[in-house]
Amino acid sequence: MSHILAIDQGTTSSRAILFDAGMKIIAVAQEEFQQHFPASGWVEHDPDDLWQTTLRTCREVLAKTDDKIAAIGITNQRETTVVWDRKTGKPVHNAIVWQDRRTADYCRELREEGHGDMVTAATGLLLDPYFSGTKLRWILENVEGARARAENGDLLFGTVDCFLIWKLTGGRVHATDATNAARTLLYDIHKGAWSDDICQLLDIPMNMLPEVKDCAADFGITEPDLLGISLPILGVAGDQQAATVGQACFTPGMMKSTYGTGCFALLNTGGAPVMSKNRLLTTIAYQLDGKPTYALEGSIFIAGAVVQWLRDGLKIIQDARETQALAETADEGQNIVMVPAFTGLGAPYWNAECRGAMFGLTRNTGPAEFARAALESVGYQTRDLLTAMQNDWAGKEQAILRVDGGMSASNWTMQFLADIIGAPVDRPQVLETTALGAAWLAGMRAGVYPDRDEFARTWALQRQFEPRMDAQTRARKYGNWNRAVAATMAY
Numbered sequence: 001m002s003h004i005l006a007i008d009q010g011t012t013s014s015r016a017i018l019f020d021a022g023m024k025i026i027a028v029a030q031e032e033f034q035q036h037f038p039a040s041g042w043v044e045h046d047p048d049d050l051w052q053t054t055l056r057t058c059r060e061v062l063a064k065t066d067d068k069i070a071a072i073g074i075t076n077q078r079e080t081t082v083v084w085d086r087k088t089g090k091p092v093h094n095a096i097v098w099q100d101r102r103t104a105d106y107c108r109e110l111r112e113e114g115h116g117d118m119v120t121a122a123t124g125l126l127l128d129p130y131f132s133g134t135k136l137r138w139i140l141e142n143v144e145g146a147r148a149r150a151e152n153g154d155l156l157f158g159t160v161d162c163f164l165i166w167k168l169t170g171g172r173v174h175a176t177d178a179t180n181a182a183r184t185l186l187y188d189i190h191k192g193a194w195s196d197d198i199c200q201l202l203d204i205p206m207n208m209l210p211e212v213k214d215c216a217a218d219f220g221i222t223e224p225d226l227l228g229i230s231l232p233i234l235g236v237a238g239d240q241q242a243a244t245v246g247q248a249c250f251t252p253g254m255m256k257s258t259y260g261t262g263c264f265a266l267l268n269t270g271g272a273p274v275m276s277k278n279r280l281l282t283t284i285a286y287q288l289d290g291k292p293t294y295a296l297e298g299s300i301f302i303a304g305a306v307v308q309w310l311r312d313g314l315k316i317i318q319d320a321r322e323t324q325a326l327a328e329t330a331d332e333g334q335n336i337v338m339v340p341a342f343t344g345l346g347a348p349y350w351n352a353e354c355r356g357a358m359f360g361l362t363r364n365t366g367p368a369e370f371a372r373a374a375l376e377s378v379g380y381q382t383r384d385l386l387t388a389m390q391n392d393w394a395g396k397e398q399a400i401l402r403v404d405g406g407m408s409a410s411n412w413t414m415q416f417l418a419d420i421i422g423a424p425v426d427r428p429q430v431l432e433t434t435a436l437g438a439a440w441l442a443g444m445r446a447g448v449y450p451d452r453d454e455f456a457r458t459w460a461l462q463r464q465f466e467p468r469m470d471a472q473t474r475a476r477k478y479g480n481w482n483r484a485v486a487a488t489m490a491y
Contacts, residue, residue, distance in 0.1 A: 003067045004443045006435040007054055009076045009160050011261040014053035016061045017435040021448060025432060029060035036094060041101035041343055044094035047082050050160060051167050058227055073235035073442030075242035075434050076160040078183045081135035086156050089171060093143050096135040099301055099343045103134035104352035115201060122188045122195050124273060124282030129352055132159060133185030137202045150205045157208040161236050165219050173220035175211040178287035179241035189273065189284055214287045216445040235441025237286060239434050240264040244285050245441060246433030247402045248456040257382055259407035263303035265385045266295040278388035279348040296392055298347040298385030302340040304407050306374045316367040324412045326371035336360045337484040338373035348388045357488040375413045379420040380481040386421055402426045404433040419469035420478060429462040
């Protein structure tokens with residue numbers, strides 16, 4: 001009973017990863033699902049796609065082993081909002097994805113009415129459509145009969161982890177963990193409880209909300225007919241927090257940056273929350289034994305998604321791996337800057353209305369220059385986050401940056417990141433840190449994986465990228481980026 005099944009339900013695909021007793025990957029299954037864009041700035045998923053792709057990938061990896069599974073760990077795309085019928089399990093609307101900006105006007109109204117400070121003080125978040133609360137309100141206001149059903153106790157709300165737990169346990173468990181709760185805009189991260197004041201402000205019936213547990217806790221037993229065996233769910237964390245755990249960022253001052261669909265940097269600030277003065281988020285990094293550890297977080301909405309756009313939108317590549325070779329051949333004399341604000345800009349700008357832009361185009365600009373600008377945009381946005389974090393972390397030790405996620409496999413992208421931030425970037429041997437974090441939480445709870453300190457000692461460096469760019473070039477290129485962002489927001 002020494003293997004752990006990790007479910008990694010992401011924005012563009014669902015994956016199941018099987019880890020052995022030594023926390024090594026022995027089987028992986030992955031399945032993409034359809035993205036829905038019903039209007040400009042709107043992004044939705046069919047909840048049944050999330051469930052069925054999760055179920056199929058789990059069955060696929062379990063079929064590859066005869067070994068006993070000790071537990072399941074779940075990690076998930078955060079903030080994505082699902083509302084379903086308590087009795088039937090049928091969603092009342094598509095899941096509204098974290099990237100969705102449909103509630104931007106409502107968030108602006110709330111800010112103009114003076115509610116922003118109260119919300120930030122309780123949740124550590126900003127009044128922005130990124131978070132679940134206003135998405136949930138939109139469903140209640142716009143789906144016929146939803147509000148009445150919710151007030152009657154017939155509807156449940158959850159982030160994706162919560163929805164999967166409910167489905168896996170046959171509707172017996174309606175629960176989430178503290179890291180996902182902390183991303184809803186409804187959870188008081190200081191009190192460790194749902195906020196009555198914010199639920200009243202957004203007109204959210206509190207009977208819809210799930211129970212909140214530690215990241216390593218008992219989340220129920222799976223229905224035997226789903227996976228052919230009943231398995232305990234013992235670990236849950238939102239994807240960025242799971243990556244923080246997987247990177248063993250357990251010491252204040254340690255920082256990880258995950259490059260997936262978006263990019264998310266978390267800086268461990270210890271047992272006391274640090275309220276940002278630079279429009280970063282204060283959030284829960286993880287919660288164990290009833291004690292939350294806090295973090296500062298910067299959120300970039302578009303990272304790997306910009307490469308998807310090159311592939312699916314512009315069709316100038318067929319595979320994401322082509323971008324590195326293209327970037328290496330780009331004309332360095334062209335100062336092309338891409339601001340990938342396809343769904344607005346996240347931290348530290350928090351501009352939901354602006355959209356993407358390109359600057360410096362010439363008649364010689366082609367696919368190579370587009371690819372280079374796309375990859376560079378990830379580095380520029382990361383520097384924005386690091387600058388804000390360093391200002392909030394003033395007087396503390398220099399943050400150690402560990403990277404992971406799909407784009408971190410690109411040597412060109414990581415070298416540019418080191419160049420533009422002017423500091424080393426550490427890439428671990430295990431890049432699947434999100435799934436590893438979920439697996440360790442479940443395995444530690446099950447008693448088959450080591451404790452926190454021993455787990456941290458297993459972290460191993462695969463490569464460190466040292467900055468090579470001279471200070472003058474760095475300043476010039478980052479200055480071009482800042483002008484491009486200002487122009488994009490002005491437009």
